[in-house]
Amino acid sequence: MSAIEGLPVAVDAMGGDNAPVDVVEGALIASEKFDVPVILVGDPEKISDHADLEIIPASEVIPMGADAAGAVRTMKDSSIVRAAEAVRDGKASCLLSAGNTGAAMAASLLRLGRIKGISRPAIAIPYPVLGSTPTTLLDVGANAQCQPEWLVQFGLMGVGYCRARWNIEVPRIGILTIGEEAGKGNNLVKDASKLLEEINWQNFNAEYVGNLEGGDLLTGAADVVVCDGFTGNIVLKTSEGIYNMFDSFIKAELSKTSSADEALAAITPTFEYLDPVGVGTGMLLGVKGVSMIAHGSSSPTAIANAISNAYKLSQMDLVDKIKSSMSV
Amino acid sequence: MSAIEGLPVAVDAMGGDNAPVDVVEGALIASEKFDVPVILVGDPEKISDHADLEIIPASEVIPMGADAAGAVRTMKDSSIVRAAEAVRDGKASCLLSAGNTGAAMAASLLRLGRIKGISRPAIAIPYPVLGSTPTTLLDVGANAQCQPEWLVQFGLMGVGYCRARWNIEVPRIGILTIGEEAGKGNNLVKDASKLLEEINWQNFNAEYVGNLEGGDLLTGAADVVVCDGFTGNIVLKTSEGIYNMFDSFIKAELSKTSSADEALAAITPTFEYLDPVGVGTGMLLGVKGVSMIAHGSSSPTAIANAISNAYKLSQMDLVDKIKSSMSV
Numbered sequence: 001m002s003a004i005e006g007l008p009v010a011v012d013a014m015g016g017d018n019a020p021v022d023v024v025e026g027a028l029i030a031s032e033k034f035d036v037p038v039i040l041v042g043d044p045e046k047i048s049d050h051a052d053l054e055i056i057p058a059s060e061v062i063p064m065g066a067d068a069a070g071a072v073r074t075m076k077d078s079s080i081v082r083a084a085e086a087v088r089d090g091k092a093s094c095l096l097s098a099g100n101t102g103a104a105m106a107a108s109l110l111r112l113g114r115i116k117g118i119s120r121p122a123i124a125i126p127y128p129v130l131g132s133t134p135t136t137l138l139d140v141g142a143n144a145q146c147q148p149e150w151l152v153q154f155g156l157m158g159v160g161y162c163r164a165r166w167n168i169e170v171p172r173i174g175i176l177t178i179g180e181e182a183g184k185g186n187n188l189v190k191d192a193s194k195l196l197e198e199i200n201w202q203n204f205n206a207e208y209v210g211n212l213e214g215g216d217l218l219t220g221a222a223d224v225v226v227c228d229g230f231t232g233n234i235v236l237k238t239s240e241g242i243y244n245m246f247d248s249f250i251k252a253e254l255s256k257t258s259s260a261d262e263a264l265a266a267i268t269p270t271f272e273y274l275d276p277v278g279v280g281t282g283m284l285l286g287v288k289g290v291s292m293i294a295h296g297s298s299s300p301t302a303i304a305n306a307i308s309n310a311y312k313l314s315q316m317d318l319v320d321k322i323k324s325s326m327s328v
Numbered sequence: 329m330s331a332i333e334g335l336p337v338a339v340d341a342m343g344g345d346n347a348p349v350d351v352v353e354g355a356l357i358a359s360e361k362f363d364v365p366v367i368l369v370g371d372p373e374k375i376s377d378h379a380d381l382e383i384i385p386a387s388e389v390i391p392m393g394a395d396a397a398g399a400v401r402t403m404k405d406s407s408i409v410r411a412a413e414a415v416r417d418g419k420a421s422c423l424l425s426a427g428n429t430g431a432a433m434a435a436s437l438l439r440l441g442r443i444k445g446i447s448r449p450a451i452a453i454p455y456p457v458l459g460s461t462p463t464t465l466l467d468v469g470a471n472a473q474c475q476p477e478w479l480v481q482f483g484l485m486g487v488g489y490c491r492a493r494w495n496i497e498v499p500r501i502g503i504l505t506i507g508e509e510a511g512k513g514n515n516l517v518k519d520a521s522k523l524l525e526e527i528n529w530q531n532f533n534a535e536y537v538g539n540l541e542g543g544d545l546l547t548g549a550a551d552v553v554v555c556d557g558f559t560g561n562i563v564l565k566t567s568e569g570i571y572n573m574f575d576s577f578i579k580a581e582l583s584k585t586s587s588a589d590e591a592l593a594a595i596t597p598t599f600e601y602l603d604p605v606g607v608g609t610g611m612l613l614g615v616k617g618v619s620m621i622a623h624g625s626s627s628p629t630a631i632a633n634a635i636s637n638a639y640k641l642s643q644m645d646l647v648d649k650i651k652s653s654m655s656v
């Protein structure tokens with residue numbers, strides 16, 4: 001913990017749909033407005049025009065469509081690999097990338113190492129719940145095709161994450177499926193449910209609440225919800241799409257009314273609380289370090305929020321809590 | 329077409345979380361307020377206290393948790409089986425059930441028969457899109473575990489449905505997955521994508537638009553989106569949960585403002601347009617008749633809307649359009 005206190009967030013300046021411009025702009029906001037220490041990783045010539053921030057040079061960029069594992073192995077001077085090395089080498093507290101998700105995962109896995117007992121890392125996001133702590137949903141995109149035992153590991157990692165982040169003493173875990181009755185789901189869920197039911201959750205200081213449906217994500221029915229990365233990513237993207245639709249139509253309609261300011265002021269705090277830009281950064285759980293994954297389309301504001309968020313998480317005891325949640 | 333014109337909707341009075349009370353109340357609203365012809369199917373003693381509507385007697389009820397296929401075979405005097413028979417026998421234009429979804433599917437399949445070329449029926453829902461016709465999403469829960477070729481059949485059925493329902497001449501079909509690039513997805517999507525890409529869609533008077541992400545459901549990026557029933561059901565339930573959350577918090581916050589009436593009036597039409605209660609009834613595509621499936625938790629209003637919706641659909645040329653969309 002104390003070893004990484006105050007160390008900067010290593011930001012992959014070259015990753016993202018509009019990198020480096022939007023990423024660097026976000027890093028500047030984080031540094032100047034939020035007072036978060038930041039170090040950019042990438043091509044100094046392309047970055048330095050935009051910001052006067054510390055830079056770790058990296059000459060290569062792994063493109064969005066590239067085969068991630070292969071690229072990370074061959075492009076050793078790529079920005080994402082260098083960012084992960086900065087964390088490994090104690091030069092940064094954590095890393096953040098809005099680039100190729102697979103490459104961010106592979107670089108984090110290869111450079112930071114895997115926590116014992118974890119087959120595959122998973123991306124966790126806090127799904128905001130009104131009037132409650134968020135529900136942690138994982139996996140939201142690291143593993144499109146999962147084995148049943150991985151979902152159990154996701155649950156255990158989620159327990160550690162919840163405990164560190166929100167001080168939830170006895171996290172409740174559920175599995176995302178399509179009916180409340182036991183035995184409902186696809187083959188993966190049926191097999192994973194059996195494994196989840198066999199565990200003595202008391203030993204892990206957690207509680208298994210069983211099957212949850214999509215709507216239960218909104219109500220705080222569990223602290224941790226596990227699913228495969230295909231399902232989780234679609235749920236995440238659909239949710240963000242619906243948020244954006246409500247945000248735009250409601251604000252547009254209310255703006256036309258005679259008391260627009262008052263109406264907008266009434267709803268804005270809740271919109272801000274739910275805003276995926278505020279909470280949407282995923283954390284790759286299962287590696288020995290804090291590795292954060294943002295959407296490729298992140299705006300500068302989203303990047304700045306993600307950096308601030310990453311920094312906060314890096315100052316918690318997350319990795320140790322996840323490590324200890326894996327054993328009784 | 330003309331043979332079923334004006335025939336009543338056969339409503340499974342015994343299916344639903346609060347059946348028969350809520351279902352019968354919904355049927356009364358549909359009959360009295362919407363002027364839709366309705367016939368209730370179920371135990372006359374339990375129904376007749378509540379409504380003075382025509383009844384097809386049925387002595388058995390398939391419970392929510394029951395093994396659907398087995399129950400439909402053995403419980404020949406169950407309300408859902410009798411409702412399907414009413415359609416088969418030309419006594420009703422269509423059927424609606426809020427009971428055991430599997431039983432509704434099995435009864436429809438066994439009593440109405442399967443359309444040639446369809447391996448498995450799928451449940452389709454119109455996903456509302458602002459400023460556009462809805463996007464038809466299927467399967468939303470009939471098949472938790474799918475074969476790749478079924479997704480192709482879902483696409484073809486969706487084309488017929490869109491064409492009949494919204495007069496879309498050249499429907500655009502996409503596949504729900506987790507990245508825009510070809511080859512992104514789980515094993516099912518990878519295999520199904522290959523099949524979808526091989527088809528000459530021009531021959532079917534349709535267009536294949538490829539990979540879509542969750543957010544694309546909101547933007548009208550396609551007219552038909554195919555996925556397995558596990559993913560589709562989770563997307564549907566999550567979307568409904570988010571709608572309900574926005575509906576309740578926004579109305580609560582605006583109610584406290586000084587111009588609450590004006591603010592609420594400004595947003596209500598769009599909320600009504602998006603309301604899952606208005607559009608949420610699924611249609612089982614692939615059987616030779618109109619079979620509608622409502623949520624078990626449907627309120628009387630939701631049931632009434634579903635009945636009205638079912639009646640409208642039964643008066644269209646849906647089944648023939650779907651049949652003809654299956655062949656070049």
